[in-house]
Amino acid sequence: xxxxxxxxxxxxxxxxxxxxxxxxxxxxxxDVGAAVAVTKVPKPICLTSLDYDLLHHKQIQVxxxxxIGESIEADEYYLPFYKEWIPKTDSLxxxxxxxxxxxxxxxxxLLKLLPLFHPSLNFTIALNKIDYFGVxxxxxxxxxSSKQPSQDQLNRLPEKIADVYxxxxxxxxxxxxxxxxxxxxxxxFYGWGLDALKQKILTRR
Amino acid sequence: xxxxxxKTPIRLVIGLNQVDKxxxxxxxxxxxxxxxxxxEQLEKRxxxxxxxxxxxxxxxxxxxxxxxxxxxxxxxxxxxxxxANAYAGFxxxxxxxxxxxxxxxxxxxxxxxxxxxKRNKGNQQDSNLFLEELSKYLSPQDTKLLQEKLAQxxxxxxxxxxxxxxxxxxxxxxxxxxxxxxxxxxxxVGTTEAQxxxxxxxxGGGTLSVVDLPGYGRSLKEDAKYDExxxxxxxxxxVVLLIMQADARDLTDDQEMILKLTQWLKKSPTPQR
Numbered sequence: 001x002x003x004x005x006x007x008x009x010x011x012x013x014x015x016x017x018x019x020x021x022x023x024x025x026x027x028x029x030x031d032v033g034a035a036v037a038v039t040k041v042p043k044p045i046c047l048t049s050l051d052y053d054l055l056h057h058k059q060i061q062v063x064x065x066x067x068i069g070e071s072i073e074a075d076e077y078y079l080p081f082y083k084e085w086i087p088k089t090d091s092l093x094x095x096x097x098x099x100x101x102x103x104x105x106x107x108x109x110l111l112k113l114l115p116l117f118h119p120s121l122n123f124t125i126a127l128n129k130i131d132y133f134g135v136x137x138x139x140x141x142x143x144x145s146s147k148q149p150s151q152d153q154l155n156r157l158p159e160k161i162a163d164v165y166x167x168x169x170x171x172x173x174x175x176x177x178x179x180x181x182x183x184x185x186x187x188x189f190y191g192w193g194l195d196a197l198k199q200k201i202l203t204r205r
Numbered sequence: 206x207x208x209x210x211x212k213t214p215i216r217l218v219i220g221l222n223q224v225d226k227x228x229x230x231x232x233x234x235x236x237x238x239x240x241x242x243x244x245e246q247l248e249k250r251x252x253x254x255x256x257x258x259x260x261x262x263x264x265x266x267x268x269x270x271x272x273x274x275x276x277x278x279x280x281x282x283x284x285x286x287x288x289a290n291a292y293a294g295f296x297x298x299x300x301x302x303x304x305x306x307x308x309x310x311x312x313x314x315x316x317x318x319x320x321x322x323k324r325n326k327g328n329q330q331d332s333n334l335f336l337e338e339l340s341k342y343l344s345p346q347d348t349k350l351l352q353e354k355l356a357q358x359x360x361x362x363x364x365x366x367x368x369x370x371x372x373x374x375x376x377x378x379x380x381x382x383x384x385x386x387x388x389x390x391x392x393x394v395g396t397t398e399a400q401x402x403x404x405x406x407x408x409g410g411g412t413l414s415v416v417d418l419p420g421y422g423r424s425l426k427e428d429a430k431y432d433e434x435x436x437x438x439x440x441x442x443x444v445v446l447l448i449m450q451a452d453a454r455d456l457t458d459d460q461e462m463i464l465k466l467t468q469w470l471k472k473s474p475t476p477q478r
Contacts, residue, residue, distance in 0.1 A: 013453075013454075013455040014454040014455050015452065015453055015454025015455060016455075067454070067455070068455070068457075069454075069455025069456065069457045069458070070454065070455065070456060070457070071257050071456050071457060071460060072457055072460050072461070075457055097453065099226070099372070099450075099452070100370070100371070100372045100373075100450065100453060101370075101371035101372030101420065101423055102370040102371045102372055102373075102420065102421070102422035102423055102453075102458065103422075103423065103424060104421070104422045104423060104424055104425055104427075104428055104458060105422065105455055105457055105458055107424060107425050108425070129452075131229070132226050132452070144230075167424055170424075170426075189229040190229075
């Protein structure tokens with residue numbers, strides 16, 4: 001095990017912030033674009049474990065895989081990439097965004113990809129864009145100066161996590177180990193929650 | 206699986222909401238508008254959406270507008286596109302669509318104009334007199350039909366369906382765009398979760414019905430039951446406003462909805478009520 005590279009695969013809806021998460025987490029310099037999807041081919045990137053003493057593995061490879069949901073045609077086109085990479089994956093990071101209530105596309109892809117999951121897969125839901133989460137006119141939003149969620153956002157967060165957990169768990173149905181603690185809220189832009197996410201995907205803790 | 210070649214004109218507007226969240230730091234709070242950088246991204250985004258959707262439906266840049274319901278940004282341009290893409294009978298405030306009676310006989314047109322003028326003043330007294338005049342030119346059946354048409358026009362206010370994925374801001378949009386007093390309390394359409402709301406328009410513009418449809422794309426289970434609601438409401442609408450979220454790039458759910466919408470609207474080229 002120790003000589004094998006530890007493969008972390010980043011997957012999720014287009015625009016959810018996979019590339020920007022990788023950039024913030026590992027100091028990568030991947031192209032990110034707000035308007036148009038930019039990740040076109042899977043990018044395995046190797047890291048040395050020197051910076052990650054949390055891990056026993058000598059090498060970590062991180063794969064940024066094209067986003068799902070870009071369009072009906074694109075979804076079909078990218079399927080072979082997922083089929084190639086998921087069986088080799090140790091830790092699957094499913095990036096999705098907190099500022100939506102629409103997770104059907106995640107469910108559809110999870111249904112398609114679930115047969116490729118092996119039982120020991122470390123599966124994490126990376127719930128990005130917490131900075132945009134739950135802002136009503138009468139509520140306080142993310143505090144951009146302290147880079148912390150507001151109390152209003154924090155109050156609503158447990159309910160949000162429970163909801164997202166339920167959406168995924170209803171599809172997973174015990175195929176891999178999955179608990180609410182595997183839904184990690186964070187913001188790739190401001191960095192809040194990023195360390196917790198990194199620890200979860202590399203160590204399961 | 207899907208037919209991409211078939212192109213059908215469609216009474217649909219895409220509203221690209223939440224432009225204040227397009228990019229982090231992309232909103233100028235002081236001026237309440239996007240930064241220049243965000244605005245450039247928005248224009249690119251709108252073009253990208255239309256180029257993808259134009260493959261499945263006859264949509265162009267006249268069918269899309271970006272705005273923020275929460276920030277009340279670009280609501281008028283959005284409303285203009287809604288009106289421009291609505292069925293010809295759609296009337297709103299001072300906007301005057303082409304008059305269906307213009308294609309009728311001059312006498313009929315004159316009668317319609319007279320009736321409308323009276324309706325606006327709330328004065329119906331002389332209508333019988335004029336109808337007598339008109340009956341010289343029209344058969345009794347035609348006179349009756351004409352009266353019915355005018356009554357219909359009065360009774361059936363323009364109707365807008367608001368559609369979009371769960372959480373894109375449909376209700377916020379309704380509250381911001383159709384800033385008006387509630388005329389009636391929430392009415393449930395059938396046994397569904399669709400809510401019909403009626404607004405009284407300014408300057409005798411009549412009423413406007415807005416149907417707030419349940420959001421799709423939340424889960425497989427929920428979507429399965431919504432199609433029936435959509436199909437029962439959408440053919441009766443003068444225009445459908447489909448709302449998307451500016452910072453969410455996943456388009457598949459919306460593409461699938463537009464494919465279905467195209468089919469439903471094609472079956473009812475005029476609003477069926």
